[in-house]
Structure formats: C-alpha cells, structure tokens
Amino acid sequence: MPTLREKPEEPDTGQEDPANGKSGVSRRQLMTMAGGSVALGAFLAACGDDDSGSDSSSGTTGETGSSMDDNSTARFGDGDIGIMNYALTLEYLETAFYADVAKSGLFKGSDLETIRKFGSQEADHVAALTAAVKQAGGKPAPKPKTEFPLNNAQQVLRLASTVENLGAAAYLGQAARIQSPEVLAAALSIHSVEGRHAAALNTLLGKTPVPDGPFAQPASASMVLNAVQPFIVD
Amino acid sequence: MTDSNKQIEMIHPELTAIEVDGTERSDVLLKGALAAGAIFGLGAISPFVKGAIGATGGKKGDIEVLNYALTLEYLESAFYNEAKKKLNLSGNLKELVDTFATDEDAHVKALAQTIRDLGGKPVKAPKVEFPYSDTAGFTALAETIENVGVSAYNGAAPKISSKEVLEAAGSIVQVEARHAAAIALQNGSDPAPDAFDKTMTEAQVLKAVQPFLAG
Numbered sequence: 001m002p003t004l005r006e007k008p009e010e011p012d013t014g015q016e017d018p019a020n021g022k023s024g025v026s027r028r029q030l031m032t033m034a035g036g037s038v039a040l041g042a043f044l045a046a047c048g049d050d051d052s053g054s055d056s057s058s059g060t061t062g063e064t065g066s067s068m069d070d071n072s073t074a075r076f077g078d079g080d081i082g083i084m085n086y087a088l089t090l091e092y093l094e095t096a097f098y099a100d101v102a103k104s105g106l107f108k109g110s111d112l113e114t115i116r117k118f119g120s121q122e123a124d125h126v127a128a129l130t131a132a133v134k135q136a137g138g139k140p141a142p143k144p145k146t147e148f149p150l151n152n153a154q155q156v157l158r159l160a161s162t163v164e165n166l167g168a169a170a171y172l173g174q175a176a177r178i179q180s181p182e183v184l185a186a187a188l189s190i191h192s193v194e195g196r197h198a199a200a201l202n203t204l205l206g207k208t209p210v211p212d213g214p215f216a217q218p219a220s221a222s223m224v225l226n227a228v229q230p231f232i233v234d
Numbered sequence: 235m236t237d238s239n240k241q242i243e244m245i246h247p248e249l250t251a252i253e254v255d256g257t258e259r260s261d262v263l264l265k266g267a268l269a270a271g272a273i274f275g276l277g278a279i280s281p282f283v284k285g286a287i288g289a290t291g292g293k294k295g296d297i298e299v300l301n302y303a304l305t306l307e308y309l310e311s312a313f314y315n316e317a318k319k320k321l322n323l324s325g326n327l328k329e330l331v332d333t334f335a336t337d338e339d340a341h342v343k344a345l346a347q348t349i350r351d352l353g354g355k356p357v358k359a360p361k362v363e364f365p366y367s368d369t370a371g372f373t374a375l376a377e378t379i380e381n382v383g384v385s386a387y388n389g390a391a392p393k394i395s396s397k398e399v400l401e402a403a404g405s406i407v408q409v410e411a412r413h414a415a416a417i418a419l420q421n422g423s424d425p426a427p428d429a430f431d432k433t434m435t436e437a438q439v440l441k442a443v444q445p446f447l448a449g
Binding site: 121128191 | 330333336337338340341344384387388391392393397398400401402404405406407408409410411412413414415416419424425426428429430431432433
C-alpha cells in the first residue's frame with residue numbers, strides 16, 4: 001500500500017528473524033526512538049514526579065527532529081478525516097491480524113475466545129470509523145493487504161501485545177489533534193478499549209499491564225506507520 | 235450554575251470552591267493560560283488563550299475538569315492504599331494493588347500540580363469509606379471503580395480546552411483502562427466488555443461514587 005511507504009530508517013521490527021521469538025520492536029524502544037511527546041514530557045516534568053523510569057526519553061531524544069517525530073496524518077486526508085483514516089488503517093490491520101490468528105490453530109479455549117472477542121471489537125471499530133469518515137464527507141481509507149508472522153502461540157501473543165500497545169499509543173498521539181468534539185469522544189472510547197486489550201495481553205504474557213507506568217505514552221503517526229510497515233504487503 | 239454543578243456542590247462542596255476568590259472564570263483561565271505558556275512552551279500558548287476565552291459561559295473550565303478528575307483519583311488512591319493495609323494480599327494481586335496505588339498517587343500529584351500551575355486551587359481529598367470485607371469484595375469493587383474512572387475521563391475529556399491537559403487526561407485514562415482490564419482478569423470477568431467504552435456524565439459519576447464518600 002503505497003500511502004504507507006515511509007523513509008527506510010525504521011526501527012528493527014524483528015521481522016528478519018521471527019523464529020527467534022522476537023515478536024517485534026518493543027514500544028519502549030519505539031518511544032525512545034520517537035522521543036515521545038514533548039508536550040506530555042513537559043507536563044510530567046512539571047509534575048516533578050518522574051519516578052516511573054519510563055519517561056526519561058522525552059527529554060533526551062525529543063528534539064532529534066527526525067521523521068519519527070512526524071505526527072501528521074495528512075497522507076490520509078485533511079484534519080479529522082485524515083486522523084480517522086489513519087485510525088481506520090490501523091483498525092483494519094488489527095482486525096486482519098486477529099482473523100489470521102484465529103484461523104492459525106495456535107490457540108484454543110479461553111485464549112481463542114479472547115482473540116475472537118478482540119478481533120470482533122476491532123471489526124466494530126473499523127465499521128464505526130468507516131461510517132464516521134463518510135459522515136464527515138470523506139472517503140474511507142482502503143483495507144490494506146496484510147501478512148503477519150504466526151509461528152507459535154507465545155510469539156503471536158507478543159506480537160498481539162506489541163500491536164495493541166502501539167494502537168493505544170497511536171490514538172493517544174492523535175487525541176489532541178482532533179477538532180470535532182464528537183470525533184474526539186469516539187476516538188477516546190476506542191482508545192481506552194485498545195488500552196484494555198493491551199493490558200489483557202500483557203497480563204497473559206506475565207507482563208505488567210501498565211508498561212509506561214502511571215502515564216501512558218503517545219506514539220507519533222510516522223513511528224506507528226514505520227512499526228506496522230512490515231505487516232503491509234504491497 | 236448548571237445542574238451538574240449543583241449536584242457536585244451537594245455531594246462534594248469542595249468541588250465548587252474552584253471558582254475561586256471572586257475572580258471571573260475567564261480571568262482564571264487566562265491566568266492559567268499564561269502559566270501554561272510557561273510550563274508547556276510558547277508554541278502551546280496561543281491556542282490555549284483562544285480556548286480560554288472561548289471557555290466562558292456554559293463551557294467548563296479545564297481547572298474544573300481537572301479538579302473533578304482529582305477527586306476521583308483521591309478516591310482511587312485511598313481505596314488502594316487502604317486495601318494494602320487492610321487485606322493480606324499476596325502474589326499477583328499484591329503486585330497489581332501496589333502498582334495501582336503507585337499509579338493513582340502519581341495521578342493525584344500530577345493533577346494537583348497542574349491545577350496549581352494553571353492558577354487554580356486543588357480540591358481537598360474527600361473522606362471515603364469502602365464497603366468490602368474480604369479480598370473478593372475488594373477486587374469486585376476495584377473493577378467497578380476503575381470502570382467508572384474510565385467512563386468519567388472519557389466523558390469529561392472532550393470538554394477540555396488545552397491540548398496539553400487533554401493529552402495528559404488521555405494518558406491517565408489509558409492507564410485507568412489498563413487497570414480495569416487487569417483487575418477484570420483477576421475477577422474472571424471480561425477485560426474489554428464493550429467495543430466502545432461508555433462515557434458517564436459528572437452527575438452519573440458522582441452518583442456512582444456517592445456510596446464511597448463519607449460525611
């Protein structure tokens with residue numbers, strides 16, 4: 001999908017060697033590269049309560065000025081339509097991912113139920129965003145062709161966790177750019193569900209549900225698109 | 235005064251104290267904007283001032299929203315810190331409760347400081363009491379309280395004028411949602427019951443937490 005083409009200086013996504021169990025670049029690693037949000041970093045610094053150990057990247061790499069800081073969604077359309085189409089693209093990707101995982105035969109029982117449930121919720125997000133883009137007079141972004149490495153249950157769960165944590169960070173990264181209060185309200189109601197998915201997957205993996213500490217970190221559009229690029233098939 | 239403000243005053247008088255010191259809302263917000271400019275950098279100030287001027291009349295001020303959030307965070311913080319003392323927690327649940335207590339304490343601190351930075355006066359911590367007697371009762375209540383927190387933030391956030399405050403609220407609500415999901419798994423319930431998290435109005439939230447507000 002040409003619109004997702006980015007500069008090649010993307011982070012290591014682990015795709016070169018999926019068999020080693022490295023499911024993808026960690027969000028912490030991505031955040032370090034992207035520098036997080038300068039504004040939020042300032043907010044947290046102003047609070048003088050930076051003891052989570054996860055926010056230090058804001059100050060050290062926030063001014064690199066690399067393309068990773070680019071939070072623009074203009075390639076998907078103007079204003080809120082662009083933001084919604086960016087979100088729609090990510091939701092399409094998540095929906096396809098869960099559908100592939102459900103079909104893979106790697107999961108059974110309650111884990112499979114969770115995967116189906118999350119997948120169905122992502123499909124609901126796709127439907128809602130598609131309708132919202134149309135309602136705003138825009139043209140919904142096309143469904144990207146996707147492909148995911150699905151080797152074993154642990155690797156897939158790690159990939160799911162990476163994708164959901166990234167999705168939550170992507171919504172958080174756009175929230176303050178949204179103009180329409182209605183679109184913002186809708187995005188927020190999806191954002192917290194992505195956070196729930198991420199926390200549940202982290203829990204299944206024996207990881208903390210709150211990897212960023214008390215304050216979840218946003219991710220810029222270019223960083224997110226770079227991170228998902230390996231899953232988009234031209 | 236709006237109906238919801240009346241509700242707040244009835245339930246929690248401190249919440250109305252934020253329309254402070256005989257100062258007009260617009261003045262408070264403009265003062266806040268100048269403070270915000272100092273905190274967030276000059277690039278942030280012009281939209282904030284514009285938003286602040288636009289925020290007079292029926293629109294809630296950011297400080298008001300922040301104080302509303304602060305009240306909920308006080309409640310959550312007290313809830314987890316009490317459980318740490320009251321219950322003999324162990325294993326995963328102990329780890330979660332310790333983490334949640336730390337998170338809620340950090341939210342309290344951050345919100346109070348942001349209110350002060352915007353020229354407002356943080357509300358006092360409400361007196362609270364929680365109706366549970368054992369660990370199962372506590373985790374069930376935790377799930378309810380965290381879900382209310384998510385709905386409260388999601389309901390209030392679109393009223394926020396400042397992009398920085400909005401982003402901070404977004405950052406916090408995602409953590410509340412993560413708490414809700416993690417505690418739901420502890421309870422064997424659904425970590426993500428809906429495809430779209432429901433919002434609650436202030437009146438609905440205050441009604442939901444009223445049983446926990448003592449005196």
